Amino acid sequence: MLGVAGGLFAVEGATSAAAKASSKPLIVWIDTSRVAYEKAYMAANPHANIKWVIYNGNANGTGVLQSKFALWNRTGWPSNAPDVMFDTQNYDAVQLGTAPYNDLLNLKSDVPKKVLNGFAKGSLAACTTPSGQIVCLRNDSAAAVLWVNPGLYKQFFGTAAVPTTWAGILADGQALNTAHAGYLVGDIGDAFDEDYYLWGNECPLDQVTGKGKIEINPSSSNCTGIANAIDSSGDMGKSLSQTSVFASSFNPNKVVMMVGPLWYGTAVFQTGATGGVPTGTMTAYPPPAAVNGAHATGALGGGLWLVSKHAPNQKAAAAFAQFMATSPKIQKVGVDAGLPQYVPDEASYLSSLGSVFGDPSTTEASWKTAASEVWTGWSPVPWSTDAVWGSTALANLTANPPASFASQLLPYAEGLANQARLAGFTVKSPVSAVANGS
Amino acid sequence: MTNPSATVVPDERVSARRGRRAAGRRNDGPAGGSRTAGYFFVALYVVLLLALGIAPTVYAIALALSAPGGLGFAHFVNTFNLFEFAPAFEHIFEFEGIWLASQTIFVVILALIVHTLTRRVSTAFRFVFYLPGAMAGAASVVVWLFMFDPNTSPWAFILHAFHYQLLANTAAPGNLPVLFAIMAFFTGAGGWIVIMYGALNNIPQELIEAAEIDGSGAIQTALKIKLPLIRKWIVYMLVLSFAAGSQLFVEPQILGVATVGEVSPQWSPNQLAYNLAFQYDRFNDAAAISVDLLVIGLLVAVLLVWRGKLFEVE
Numbered sequence: 001m002l003g004v005a006g007g008l009f010a011v012e013g014a015t016s017a018a019a020k021a022s023s024k025p026l027i028v029w030i031d032t033s034r035v036a037y038e039k040a041y042m043a044a045n046p047h048a049n050i051k052w053v054i055y056n057g058n059a060n061g062t063g064v065l066q067s068k069f070a071l072w073n074r075t076g077w078p079s080n081a082p083d084v085m086f087d088t089q090n091y092d093a094v095q096l097g098t099a100p101y102n103d104l105l106n107l108k109s110d111v112p113k114k115v116l117n118g119f120a121k122g123s124l125a126a127c128t129t130p131s132g133q134i135v136c137l138r139n140d141s142a143a144a145v146l147w148v149n150p151g152l153y154k155q156f157f158g159t160a161a162v163p164t165t166w167a168g169i170l171a172d173g174q175a176l177n178t179a180h181a182g183y184l185v186g187d188i189g190d191a192f193d194e195d196y197y198l199w200g201n202e203c204p205l206d207q208v209t210g211k212g213k214i215e216i217n218p219s220s221s222n223c224t225g226i227a228n229a230i231d232s233s234g235d236m237g238k239s240l241s242q243t244s245v246f247a248s249s250f251n252p253n254k255v256v257m258m259v260g261p262l263w264y265g266t267a268v269f270q271t272g273a274t275g276g277v278p279t280g281t282m283t284a285y286p287p288p289a290a291v292n293g294a295h296a297t298g299a300l301g302g303g304l305w306l307v308s309k310h311a312p313n314q315k316a317a318a319a320f321a322q323f324m325a326t327s328p329k330i331q332k333v334g335v336d337a338g339l340p341q342y343v344p345d346e347a348s349y350l351s352s353l354g355s356v357f358g359d360p361s362t363t364e365a366s367w368k369t370a371a372s373e374v375w376t377g378w379s380p381v382p383w384s385t386d387a388v389w390g391s392t393a394l395a396n397l398t399a400n401p402p403a404s405f406a407s408q409l410l411p412y413a414e415g416l417a418n419q420a421r422l423a424g425f426t427v428k429s430p431v432s433a434v435a436n437g438s
Numbered sequence: 439m440t441n442p443s444a445t446v447v448p449d450e451r452v453s454a455r456r457g458r459r460a461a462g463r464r465n466d467g468p469a470g471g472s473r474t475a476g477y478f479f480v481a482l483y484v485v486l487l488l489a490l491g492i493a494p495t496v497y498a499i500a501l502a503l504s505a506p507g508g509l510g511f512a513h514f515v516n517t518f519n520l521f522e523f524a525p526a527f528e529h530i531f532e533f534e535g536i537w538l539a540s541q542t543i544f545v546v547i548l549a550l551i552v553h554t555l556t557r558r559v560s561t562a563f564r565f566v567f568y569l570p571g572a573m574a575g576a577a578s579v580v581v582w583l584f585m586f587d588p589n590t591s592p593w594a595f596i597l598h599a600f601h602y603q604l605l606a607n608t609a610a611p612g613n614l615p616v617l618f619a620i621m622a623f624f625t626g627a628g629g630w631i632v633i634m635y636g637a638l639n640n641i642p643q644e645l646i647e648a649a650e651i652d653g654s655g656a657i658q659t660a661l662k663i664k665l666p667l668i669r670k671w672i673v674y675m676l677v678l679s680f681a682a683g684s685q686l687f688v689e690p691q692i693l694g695v696a697t698v699g700e701v702s703p704q705w706s707p708n709q710l711a712y713n714l715a716f717q718y719d720r721f722n723d724a725a726a727i728s729v730d731l732l733v734i735g736l737l738v739a740v741l742l743v744w745r746g747k748l749f750e751v752e
Contacts, residue, residue, distance in 0.1 A: 059695070060695075060698060060699060062695060063713075063716050063717045066716050066717050066718075066719075067715075067716030067717075070715065070716055070719045070721070073719075074721075100719045101719065189604065189606060190698065191697070191698035191699045191700065192698065242603070242604060242606075243603075243604060244604070244606070247589060247604070247605075248589060248590070249589045382717070382718070383717075384699060384703075386698060386699055387694070387698070387699030387702070387703060388699070388702075389699070390697060390698050390699030390700045391611065391694075391699055391700055391701060391702040394606050394697075394699075394700050395606055395607065395609070395610035395611055395700060396610075398604050398606040398607055399607060399610070400601050400603060400607070418521040418522060421520075421521065422520060422521070422522065422704075422713075422714075422718065423718055424718070437521050
């Protein structure tokens with residue numbers, strides 16, 4: 001702990017010394033959700049010479065960083081190019097840190113080994129290039145847990161234990177479909193639902209097996225197992241919401257349970273906000289076991305801190321990124337909505353969650369469990385798996401009546417394979433339509 | 439590309455020719471001072487055209503043709519073999535088919551109807567028709583997003599009639615060409631109605647009166663007299679609209695972001711080019727697709743100009 005604190009002061013000192021030494025401010029790009037970080041940072045370092053720029057966080061498929069970097073690599077990097085960036089897309093770091101971009105700083109030389117080792121196991125996977133460079137720092141975990149409204153659950157299911165399997169969740173959904181129509185056990189209406197149903201069930205549709213090689217197997221029983229379970233439950237369009245969880249017509253007070261990332265707790269259920277659930281309502285339970293029995297879960301979002309290789313003061317930029325990703329002044333409740341991935345910050349983060357969620361000890365334990373169970377077989381790739389789900393499956397699953405989930409696996413896999421080929425990957429698959437293209 | 443002055447109605451052209459003939463060779467242009475001013479203004483335009491029109495086109499062609507061993511069609515072959523290539527072109531051809539057909543029919547019919555109304559009433563109608571066109575590009579897409587979302591649309595009952603409960607239902611992949619055609623129609627139709635009305639106003643009143651004296655009814659006059667006389671304007675509208683439509687980008691891009699990816703980021707050829715250039719750093723392949731679009735636009739323009747006898751002087 002002492003070592004962390006010492007490092008922390010050194011970081012803050014380095015940043016302000018760098019700021020004083022040169023008149024050029026450190027340029028930091030953040031998204032709107034990270035404005036709280038800016039405020040927390042400026043409160044901790046009121047004299048820091050930093051220019052904060054708000055951009056879209058390189059949101060799903062918009063490729064703001066890719067487009068700017070590609071142009072700057074042709075025309076030269078301007079003086080107002082960002083030094084440090086917050087990025088909401090997990091696949092960006094490896095793409096921007098390797099050819100043809102090669103634009104990110106290898107943090108191995110600028111961030112102490114002890115700090116890098118402090119990140120949760122596997123959490124820097126999206127930051128590690130095939131050649132072993134660390135090109136980003138993970139901000140927070142976005143592992144999926146099972147969010148439960150214990151009040152509603154008790155009302156409908158009495159003293160029965162909260163489900164620990166997908167089958168259990170879907171069976172509870174069936175009970176609600178007839179007896180309590182309108183109440184929900186999950187969501188099928190968003191472009192990122194495959195992150196829970198497929199990723200969380202170890203369905204191998206996004207498994208990078210080597211540089212430029214990907215394996216896509218929609219015929220795996222891990223994929224068909226969950227798909228058939230969903231189809232035979234008949235929950236889609238009933239207790240599995242076809243309305244997006246971000247739509248204005250979505251009512252979080254109807255959610256009995258829902259698999260979703262840690263940050264759903266505040267963002268989707270809008271705990272304490274108008275139209276949301278009252279403070280202390282939702283409790284996180286461990287993610288359901290995969291249909292193959294494995295303890296696995298998916299993830300959605302969470303952020304990365306990237307440092308530009310073209311930053312004029314690389315040391316100060318790296319120190320800043322380290323501060324943002326590891327300092328308890330930033331990685332605390334009220335600033336960061338997800339669980340810090342820097343392990344030394346986790347305990348104080350969890351203990352200060354306090355009354356935001358119901359049953360703090362269960363919620364804390366479940367968050368930790370989920371963060372360690374994210375399946376690593378769903379690799380960071382330079383295309384959006386969510387966008388492909390959105391353009392192939394979403395319309396069919398939200399139709400009335402919905403198409404079967406199982407029938408979406410092949411078109412989705414074909415869409416992923418096409419994106420992979422567009423990105424120059426070689427696709428391996430036992431399904432010929434996926435391997436050879438449709 | 440198209441010179442609108444070449445499409446004046448016959449009567450005007452005849453008088454212009456007569457005027458020119460009368461002027462003779464001694465005085466075949468305006469006075470020296472205004473000629474200099476003319477060159478000056480044209481020069482300004484030529485500079486801009488070279489810098490912002492010709493140079494980027496030449497650059498794109500050069501990028502597209504630069505192959506590993508010198509010049510070649512490697513990037514055209516590359517992109518042609520992409521799985522997204524054929525669907526992207528199918529999408530815009532379907533979109534253009536729906537849009538150009540409906541725009542041509544409605545614009546011509548509405549212009550002909552408006553032309554028969556009294557001046558005061560027709561002015562009001564033309565203004566109303568033009569209004570949606572004032573909101574173009576990204577702004578109109580955002581408004582249409584609300585219109586197409588059954589949860590926010592004032593016309594939700596129409597969407598419900600199609601069993602659409604969610605934006606995801608309205609924006610289903612099969613519907614996209616129709617949605618974009620609707621957006622493009624309301625953005626562009628009003629302006630074209632105003633232009634067609636102007637063309638109809640150029641028809642000499644004597645001609646229409648003569649037709650009426652010969653016993654031609656309103657519909658017959660519209661179809662047999664007015665329509666043939668504005669035919670070139672219709673061709674002109676098709677040429678410009680086709681070129682604009684084949685470059686469809688903003689609408690699918692924004693709808694894709696709004697629905698978190700329900701519209702593929704490679705839905706239209708222009709999007710595919712953008713995606714290749716800025717997601718995968720494949721500028722040469724992107725340039726090849728741009729050149730494909732240029733060639734298609736030129737071919738269609740040449741075909742329409744030739745078949746529509748746009749530049750012909752009878």
